[in-house]
Amino acid sequence: MAIAVGSVLAVALFVPYVARQYRRRGELGIGNAVLAVSGLVYSLALVAYVLLPLPQVGPDFCAVHGTSGPQWTPFGFLADMREEAVGTGIAATLRNPALTQVLLNVGLFVPLGMFVRYMFRRGVLATTAIGVGVSLLIETTQGTGIWFLYPCAYRLFDVDDLIANGAGALLGALAAPVLRAVPGQRLDADPGQPRPVTRARRLLAAVCDLLSHQLTGALVAAFANVCLLAAHGELVSGTRGPAELPGYAAVNAVAPFVSWFLLAVVVPLVGQAPSLGQRVVLLRATTSDGQVPGPGQRLLRSLFGVGGYVLLSQLGSMETVLPALGLLSVFSFFFGLTSLVVLLTTAGRRGLSYALTGLRMVDSRVVDRAAVLS
Incomplete structure (x- = not known):
């Protein structure tokens, strides 16, 4: 039970944990992550040791279990x-x-x-x-x-x-x-010192982006279902679940696209990093001459990256509504595979999205230091 629940919590807490590590240590540190997950599973094991198994209450409960x-x-x-x-x-x-x-x-x-x-x-x-x-x-x-x-x-x-x-x-x-x-615990440099933009760091940013889309989509869907229950007066009565209410299919079909819009469109437009995952690992996009790219360039980079992959995947999952959309699932697979290959083979770890938009990726601490010095 502890391992099962701990695995779910580790996934749910992965992005904030990575963000905290990068701001506290300047890097992730695989050893620290292993210890953190081990501590989480151990803590849950203690809780399970206290509570489980829960006996059923009957008229003779105290006589049997007391x-x-x-x-x-x-x-x-x-x-x-x-x-x-x-x-x-x-x-x-x-x-x-x-x-x-x-x-x-x-x-x-x-x-x-x-x-x-x-x-x-x-x-x-x-x-x-x-x-x-x-x-x-x-x-x-x-x-x-x-x-x-x-x-x-x-x-x-x-x-x-x-x-x-x-x-x-x-x-x-x-x-x-x-x-x-x-x-994997030793720090090689001061937390505020810029680190190289490695392929592992780029992949970590992509994983954070994918997890963020999944978790945000789940939260949006949960909020939408609560609103659906409230609109039909089922929060108090509880006679019907969300799946039994009219509008359930439409609400849960729209929820992933709301999440996609927030992360793939709003986030690139309101900050200097083209994605949440790249902000988490302290990466930032610049133009070829080191300037901050405009909102349009950041949005295009998002659509050519994880944002585009997620959109294609979500549209492909709606093939029950329109069978032709199923082809987008195949296209999303090859799009993701191509992006991975380009990331692993291009100079400077630019990846497909940066190559198509003409942008470069740098450690955000480089940009921050340059701004302070200027």
């Missing part, structure tokens, strides 16, 4: 170990279920200690305190039946879990320097 109450005795697991001991020796002790549970609770919070200390620059004591605080929140959530959403607690509040989780956070804080070994 606990005997909180366990307040520190190191009470030692008595449990004596009761559950089978055999003697180190191997038998390590197989003891009571000890296994404690060790797993220690291990569960080792990543938290590592992430908090390394990624948020906290000291060992502060990291351990945060680990204990998170553990207390988890135990309280479990001990109150998810804050009284359930008629009784179906998981045990155990003070030994607080001790084990705190110990895990402490061990993680001490082991945090190990995360320095993850490659």
Whole structure:
């Protein structure tokens, strides 16, 4: 569950994360991105550990799922170990279920200690305190039946879990320097210093553009569906879903084009960068003599780039309305493939859209510095 939800959130947060990294570090840093995604999935795993699986509530819920109450005795697991001991020796002790549970609770919070200390620059004591605080929140959530959403607690509040989780956070804080070994974190230059316009950076801008179109289209469609429900009085009654209402097909057919207009037309016209993705990775278009291109040139660059590809794809998806539009899907595929090949092979990483419009792409920090010096 954590991996599935984390993957969705990673996609949704990818563009703002890249923008933040470029403004904070001057570049993306693959190692930092790997650690960020790992931390996100781990955080979701903790939430899943607290909440899932959710039992169904029935008349005998407390009789079936209810606990005997909180366990307040520190190191009470030692008595449990004596009761559950089978055999003697180190191997038998390590197989003891009571000890296994404690060790797993220690291990569960080792990543938290590592992430908090390394990624948020906290000291060992502060990291351990945060680990204990998170553990207390988890135990309280479990001990109150998810804050009284359930008629009784179906998981045990155990003070030994607080001790084990705190110990895990402490061990993680001490082991945090190990995360320095993850490659792709070192900065090669000051964040404000311009970087080369590489093919990888151009591709990253294109990925940000494509994701922005998808996510903005989904948000526009969601907003349109809410408006549709409100117009038919279904927000309160909830007797029908959006798909059951008249106008649903038209609203959801128009929503992607509204998103396309905002990103492929409005964004190039109101700023110096021809696309949102290029703004995210601090790229900017200039004319051959280094001047800022006019709105018309920026708009054409957008239409010859991701904006044109998205438009062709969206029109091609409407072949159910007009079968002839299906040919545009094929054309969009070859248009995208040609753009990729030209990007990888042209000098200066200009790509198809820049070659057709006669523009150049530079790091926006070059333009900003030139403006300050002038």
